Amino acid sequence: MQSAASSSLVAEGEALQQQETLLVEGLAKMVKERSFDRLARFGGVRKVAEILGTDWDNGIRGSPAELLRRTNQYGANRYISWKYIQKLRSMSFDNIQAQVVRDGLPLHVPISSLVVGDIVFLEAGKQIPADGLFLDGYCLKVDESIMRAGERDIEIVERKRPFLLSGSLVTHGCGRMLVIAVGINTTWEDFISTTRVSHRCLHERRTPMEQLKYTFATTFFWFVLLLCFYCTILLGICSYIPEYNQKIMSTVKVNKSKFGIEMDDVVPDAPDAQDIALMFPFMSFLLIFGVKIPLILASYKKQLMAGHVMVRNLYASERMKSVETIYTKKTGMITSNEMKVKEFLLGREASESDQIFLETISSYVLQLLHQGICLNTAATVLNQATLLTPEIFGSPTEKAILSWGIFGLGIDMNKLKQDCDVVRVAAFQPELRDSWILTRMKNESSTMHFHLKGGAEIVLAKSSSYYHRDGSINAIEEVDRRHFEGMIENMAAKGLRCIALAHKRILGGSHGQHNSPPLEDGGLTLLGVIGLENPCRTDAIMAVRSCKDAGVNVKMITGDNLFTARAIAIECGILEAHEVSEDEAVIEGVKFRDYSPEERLEKIDKIKVLARSSALDRLLMVQCLKKKGEVVAFIGNSMYDVPALYEADVGISEAIQSTQVVKEHSDIIILDNSFSCVVRAIKYGWCISNNIQKLPQCYLSVLVAELIMSWVGDHSSREFPFINFHLFWLILIGNAVMPLALTTGQPINADLMENISLNSFEVPKRGEMGKIFILRTLYQIAVILVLHYKGKFILSLNENVTYTFSFNTLILFLIFHMSDASKLEKNILAWMHKNKPSLCIAAITLVVQALMVEFLYKYFDYERLNLKQWAACLGLAAISSLIDRLAKSFNPKICAVCVGMCMAAAVYYVGRKTDP
Incomplete structure (x- = not known):
């Protein structure tokens, strides 16, 4: 019996889960297809709210258990499966706040925390965060042209067009919506999944590094293509020459396995270190532009994220x-986003004290101000009775004016809405810079009141009279107009945003059904000018x-x-x-x-x-x-x-x-x-640019020295001094350790920004970089060649120790370049304090090199060096770090003389076949 009962419960649970899934899919499909038939089958908007457990006024229950249940049942407004992408995007999404009501209380929550059933407040300029249904509001219009071509300024009406699509922009009005679908179930996700390509991929202009990378990639592609074509043609021609085939076969040997079994396969000789050295620079170019630079940028991207960028x-x-x-x-x-009313102009006088203002104003003018401030607004006040202080939602300007009306002028919103009927509302329009409302007092059925709110100079231009504090109306003469313009200019000169209110009394109800404001015959009366402080x-x-x-x-x-x-x-x-x-x-x-x-x-x-x-x-x-x-x-x-x-x-x-x-x-x-x-982004931009420039500058100087060393060894009687492991260690330092050290560099200080001189969209400091690169490379070539050919006579060492000394010096060159590349401060102590990770990486590399030379030399074909020899290696490598400063003061002519002298020395050593 227990098994039957448990299986029955499981079946009921599965049926209920399947029913909930169909409900979620049906509601989401209803909004996407804008299906009135489906909405009618559900029983209308109010019935949908009941199905989702949403109270029309108080929203959903806001307990964590309830929110978790809705998230598990209906989905979340984020993409949890994309955990790596979500980690980057969540910081941005969590800063986008939505205005909701839960348990009758107004709340600001991240849009990623929205759940199905939430009631969200909408206002002009905001994006709709989820698919939903329109509940109520004033003159709500949306722009869906981003997803549906030509659909701009669509008026949303509860009975005629209540469907709201995520990603649409609210262009006019304000209102409330019921969330129906979130996350991957929304229309916005369907649109994004088909247009995932970034617009920047088609951007015409490239950064200096992008242009350099593109140029190198194109050049290298054509070089390899032509080389392959040349080798194919050459081998095709040579295959018909018998002497060539015999020479090739003579270079092939039959290898024996480690177990003594003779193999019939012919295996060509493995490439030696000299062949690898010739290929090494070309592969390093590819790694620099294809891998290392994007990795450096990605590392700094994470650092910028920690700085809110x-x-x-x-x-x-x-x-x-x-x-x-x-x-x-x-x-x-x-x-700041917080504004407050600093000054108010009524009649010909300005006032900064609300108490004095209330004592001197007539009740009729105060009543008109109440209507113009609290009815002609896109801000919303929720549950004044349940809160200690009213919570106001809206733009900074609307919130400041409405807050002043409630707390400064003592407006009772509930009583005001009970006494007045709103006939027509026109929300704020950016191109006209005003909004208006048409109201009717319930005790004055034959009279309507038109209230206009907008930029002070715009409203003043439409006004022909103004209210005095005692309620009298005076015509605006030319002298008065100049006086008001001067007062507005004085308020604006204090940094105040000036918003004016105007009123017009209309007899009869002829304008009740018209969309345009009743300004054909003029007659607007200026109520006052509000000065908003925005520090x-x-x-x-x-x-x-x-x-x-x-x-x-x-x-x-x-x-x-x-x-x-x-x-x-x-x-x-x-x-x-x-x-x-x-x-x-x-x-x-x-x-x-x-x-x-x-x-x-x-x-x-x-x-x-x-x-x-x-x-x-x-x-x-x-x-x-x-x-x-x-x-x-x-x-x-x-x-x-x-x-x-x-x-x-x-x-x-x-x-x-x-x-x-x-x-x-x-x-x-x-x-x-x-x-x-x-x-901060500019500072990091300079830091990134300097490090990326110094990466090839420092690393390639060693590569060029090693390449020339390989070429000299190929054209002289001297044996190439390095083995494959040596080159592997060199590759590891240059392609892994050095970029890692560069990514730990910190941005420049604010005081250093004073000395920055900006260039245009060209590769910066190209001439200066060229001088440093040439001098460093020539110095390293001279040192390696002298050590290679004359080392055992100058240092009185045997040949194996000379090879170890040469390679150790080459590695120390890279370690010193690693420190120089991440140094952006003139103050050495300040740089050491800020760049401890870079120093640690350089120190670890030096320790590993010392361990291999002193303790593991038998395994890596090294010879041990004594303290004097280590000091000599460090001294030769340290001199290369002075090149950076010396190159900045060198004249191009001096650089040319140095080039000629070093090239002459290189030719001299290459021409010598044997040691003296």
Whole structure:
């Protein structure tokens, strides 16, 4: 009986699990296909919410057990199976916050923590984080053109079009949605899986290292192809020559096995060390550009991740070194996301005290302010009765104004919504920079109130009268208009963002069904101007100064007016004192757009701040600087910034405020929205670029010396001094140990950035690198040749000790180059303190070499060296580290003389067949 009961329970459990799986698949398919038939079969939106266990007002239960159950049952908004990719992307996703309600409480949670059944708040400019159904809201419109061509500004209505697709952008309005599908079950995942290729793969411009790698790969491919073709033709011709065939057969021997069994196979001789030495440099070139440089970039990518900088494109970190101009948005990067009302202008007077303001204002004007502030807003207040303080969701501007209305003006949101009916709402539109609402008081059925909110100068231009504090209405004469304009300019000069409120009373209900605002006959009355304080971040001020010290221009793009933009730019240091009086330093986007292409190219360098800018203005600015040959980085966070991000040499997005589409079109993601992270990326860019440049410079000098040594040995009577193991040890140090030491190098200090001089998108310091490389190589060639031919006479040593001395010196050359390559500080003690891992790696390599020479010499064909011989090896290798400093002061003519002298010495030694 127990077995039958248990099997029955198992069968019921499997049936229930299968039913839940079908439910999840059915709901996800309903949203993807926008199927009204399926929605009707489920019983509508409210019934779906009941099926998922979601309360219409209070959301789901937020206990950990409930969230875990929903995750296991419906899936998670992340991809756990891709554990390595998820580790990199989770830091970015966890910074993207979604506004949800659980247990009746408003919460901010990462989008990766969303579960099916969550109620999510949506607002303009945000990306929809999951597939879902529309619950309620005002004038909600979405842009689905990223996935479905031509579908822009789609109006979402509960009964007609309630389906919301993940990845879509909210362009207007606000509202709430019910999450139906997350993670791999969403429409966004279906879209991404078919377009996984990065846009940067098709980018036309390459970094210096990418160009060098591409050039080398192409050259090496054609060299090998021509060599193979030449050998094939040559062998084909020679196969018909009998003398050649006899000579080949004479070089083949019949080997005996270790067990004494004679073998009939003919086996050619294995290549000796000299043959390997000839192939060694070519293989090293391939490893440097194909393996070592990408590994160095990947290692620094992990270090940058720890500093809140996520690099999506490996070569973008190296490209940051060449950046000459950075375009940044104001809010978030330069200023904080928290705003507050600092000043309010009503009538002809401004007030900074809420208490004095409330004591002197009439009740009618205060009632109109309540409506204009709390009804004409995209922010949301949840459960004021259940919370000690109301929780407000929305953009920084909307939150600041609504917070001032609730706490400063004492607005009761519940009572206000009970007394007023909202007839029509138009959410904030970036191109018009305003929003409006049409309301009707329940006790005034024949009268409606139109409230307009927007940029102060825009609303003032549409107003023909203004309210006085006592409730009287005065016409705006020319003198009054100039007075208001002056007051707005004074507020903006203090760095305040100016938002104006206006009102119009409409008799009758003729405008209730129209979408356009009732402005045909004018008649707007100015209610007041709100001044919002948006202070600069302390770290941003220091970061801007660091960029300027490094020669990087920082330009600000904002939607504020000229006066506010100028004040913020002065405060954060973007505008210098001598630039404040220049007319072209701060201009509006309209003026820049009206310039001819020639005028833009001429004035682009003088423009530091672009106010009232649009997406087209930002794109034009990036294109102008690129035409002038500059390397441009652009920081964006909205869908409207995607064209400029794509056009810039380095696209940077903000993790907290940016949508996923913006992140997919960026090279670097700033995880904490701090401008200091951009400075950190520049520092690491210089560190990476220096290390990558020094890798071939130091390593190839040893390779060239070894190659010439092999060539000399092939054309002289002297035997090649190295065996296969020696070359293997050399390869191991150069291809594994040296790149490992370079990846431990730390970025340069802020004080060192003052001495950085930026170049364009060309390979930097090519002439200086060439001088160092030539001098080091010639020195090493001279040392090895002298030791090879004259070592046993100069040092009075036997031949085997001379070979050990020569190879030991060659290894020490690499160890000293390893330390020099990771040294970026002028202060040696500071460098040793910051680069302890590099010193440890060099020390370990030196210890292993000493162990092989002194204790394991019999196994590795070495001879032991005494202390004097070790000191001589170290002294010869240490001299090579001085070449770096000497080369910077050498004249090219002196370098040419040194080249001639060393080449003459090399020819002299090569010409000698025997030792004297």
